Amino acid sequence: MTRNGIHHVTAIAGSAQRNVDFYTRTLGLRLVKKTVNFDDPGAYHLYYGDAAGSPGTILTFFPWENAAPGRAGAGELQETSFRIPLSAIGYWTERLINFGVERTTRFGETVLTFRDPDGMRLALVGLPGIEAEAAWDNGEIPLENALRGFYGVSLMLERTEATGAILSDVFGFAEVAREGDTTRYQAEGTAIGGIVDLRAVGGFLPARLGRGSVHHLAFRAADDAAEAEMVRKLAANHGLHTTEQKDRNYFRSVYFREPGHVLFEIATDIPGFDVDEPAQTLGEALKLPQFLEPHRAAIEAHLPELV
Template identity: 85%
Template sequence: MATSNTTHGIHHVTAIAGSAQRNLDFYTRILGLRLVKKTVNFDDPGAYHFYYGDEAGSPGTILTFFPWEHAAEGRAGAGELQETSFRIPQSAIGYWTARLVNHRLERTSRFGETVLTFRDPDGQRLALVGVPGIEAEPAWNNGEVPVENAIRGFHSVSLMLDKTEATGAILTDVFGFREVAKEGNTTRYQVEGTSIGGIVDLQAVGGFLPARLGRGSVHHLAFRAADDAAEMEMVRKLAANHGLRTTEQKNRDYFRSVYFREPGHVLFEIATDIPGFAVDEPADQLGAALKLPAFLEGHRQQIEATLPVLA
């Protein structure tokens, strides 16, 4: 099944938070991301679903959250996306070191790059990676973070797995990555020509306790498919070459998705680039209003009365 576009890489990462207001404040004010969509969890409309990203909500920039006020804390372990890393200009390392000093900040180096690791208020593991020469790339400027220091989409994600070989085979065969480097027990996979959201690190941690999903955990990792045809070709390859079946396609309004558990037990999603976040509100007003899928619109009054009030 052919497609005219062979787009690959990370589409989005979805995680679990506690307080909706605290989550919103941290990601828009401290990290300076744009709230590109304020909707609800389609399967649990009593909870918000926040999407943060760049100005347009481009694939490869989107970190999303289900804020469940009373969610129990997650436990780190094997079978989870352990850390989400963003790209920043190398020249912004000093700025972010000062800005995040109260967020369990540590400075380290990986694969020859300067990395600042830190936690969000729910314990979510995050990192900023200094990348030389990206100062001229466009960036969202909301007034909280100067544009010259702003985040420029995802750098990478790191998965902790008991074994990595079968997952690596899916990354290369289905999602267009190739193995490019090793460092200790971590193997780096990268999509050639994709600078934003183009890296996945697989960390082999045989013998670790399994992860427990909860507040501060990543719920799933989504990979890009240009359109429905590209997505169905990935579904075919998963079944034919790896013996893995996906769910039926689900309409998430801003993309169309299928889901499956990869061999290391992380929940993977394949999400189409189309139609994007401007499908139900103008690009210059993204995130301004609560948007509901058509099947929930008739329950808007009840849903709005249930959701936490945001300042």
């Protein structure tokens, strides 16, 4: 079965507690997994999403307390956007007033832009007719106003043609519109996480990774076979080679740099976030991969307590 679209977005934060407060309380997402960076177990890896942690809703963070701020520029994911009911625009304009919220129009849709406490660029896109979609109830934000998964992402690239070819050939997107220096690609039949905008910014300084920056963008693969076919197409049709597959417990991934230098990941939909804890209690306990369990006491002693 083919599933297209965005699987998750992973970014860099500063304070872990501030990150939790903003994304669970201010934006109303569910903390669906509390684990550590498998390559740097002295730091958390926090996953936010909908009630089930569905692909297309997952925003994750590496909170590094002393990370220097990133610098915007070419070769980065510039903005991550979420879907909200069009009727919720007023609610969110008021709620985000302290985060620099601004209202604009893109491709004929109403958009609110703002930044999180670390400077990460975010947006809410108002869409008609999605009020009845399921949403996570955080006990504070009225359900009729809650976020309903990713709308999409915007990449800033020196040139966009080669990246667009990969989106179309490998990931099931198609060019659907152009506006100014931005070309929009959409995954057919994918409502959640189905938009990638490529913005051509020739002449910009290259981006510098840091606090408030996106580390990588992950695309969906239904299973290992679908992922392997994407890897084959990347090599055969685009001359790009991925890493070996890495087991991230909740999905299995390969990584590569796309032609504009953004780090792309291909992540399987399986096995999902309830593989090591019940769906009812997602995100409540610190979960570690098996190879780190012998070091749990030391890891827990080093990590800051989250409330």
